Amino acid sequence: MADEELLVGGNTTVVTRVGDTVRRPSGAWTPAVHDLLNHLQAIGFAGSPRVLGVDESGREVLEFVPGEVGTLSPSAPLPTSFRTAEICWAIGRWIRDFQGAQAGLVVDPSKPWRRAPGTVLEPDQVIVHHDVSPYNTVRRADDSLVVLDWDFARPGHPLEDVAWAAWRWAPLMAGTWWHAEYGIDVDESVTRRQRENLGALLDGYNASAQxxxxxxxxxxxxxxxxxxxxxxxxxxxxxxxxxxxxxxARAARADAAWWASSSLRATLSGDH
Structure with missing residues (x-):
């Protein structure tokens, strides 16, 4: 085994790099996730990592995707290119393309999904990534995006990924603790930045009035x-x-309370 390099940025999973591959712990949900990723590769969707198998330690092996990663912490704020309306539009388009790429996907109900064991794909559902966040996104040299960490993928409503991405990319967060991590200048209009980013994401997704x-x-x-x-x-x-x-968990509930009365909700009706 070649030398392993610990990849930083994850909160719950130990991820290492070995040469041009990434090794991640597998779980009961891994076969279902690999079926999805293999389908995406087969139809030419370039926004997800390629599955290379399972190693001798039982870890899943994925291709290493080079590029700029949206790591997020007080010591490593988001890269400048991850703070723009342009990348929010691109994330919205990534979600739209990901959902479109699922045409023809066959889901095996005997293979469980994490957090939804045994769930089948209903006619009005898609497979939802459930964590389309800056810290799970790589921007390649050609500006195309790859979203990582598919452990929580499972069937759900198409708007679930849009809603999560809006929360994490606009971002729609309470308080001011996140301003430095998202590169908010003290003289900048935070609400204007959020409104522009949210509007761009919805435009990229081609969100309908409904x-x-x-x-x-x-x-x-x-x-x-x-x-x-x-x-x-x-x-x-x-x-x-x-x-x-x-x-x-407390921060997520605080965000929900703030969002309930936020003026940014007007952006959803196009009043921006």
Whole structure:
């Protein structure tokens, strides 16, 4: 085995690089995820990593995707290129293209998804990534985007990824703690930045009037559901228990409370 390089940025999973590959722990959900990623590769979708198999330690092996990664922490704020309306538009288009690339996907109901074991794909559903966030995104040299970390992919409503991405990319967050990490200048209009980013993401997704009308509630639902999911997983997983200790669930509920009365919701109806 070649030397392994620990890749930083993840909160709950130890990920290493070996040459041009990435090694990640596998789970009961990995076969279903690999079926999805293999389908995306087969139809030519370039926005997801390529599956290379499983190594002798039982870890999944994926291609290493070179490029700029949207790591996010107080010590490593988002790269400048991840703070623009242009990349928010591109994320919206990535979600639209990802959903379109699922045409012809055959889901094996015997292969469980994480957080949704045994779930089948209903006619009005798509496979939802469930964490289309800056810290899971690589921007290649040609500006194309690859989204990583598919462990929580599972069937759901098409707007779920749009709502999550709006939360994380606009971003739609309460308070001011995140301003430095997202590169907010002290003299900048935070609301204007959020409105422009949210509008760009929806335009990239080509959101319909019906989508926009439903999105306000969908965003709030993602925030509240995320808090509940973290608390449930923390009961049997130390990595998620640490996230609870770091106030991730509390912050998500604070975002939901702030979003309920935010003037930014007018952006959803096109009043921006």
């Amino acid at each position: 989508d926009r009308a439903a999105l306000g509630g969908a965003i709030a639902e993602q925030m509240v559901r995320h808090a509940a999911d973290l608390e449930e997983m923390a009961q049997h997983d130390a990595a998620f228990a640490e996230l609870i200790e770091r106030d991730y």
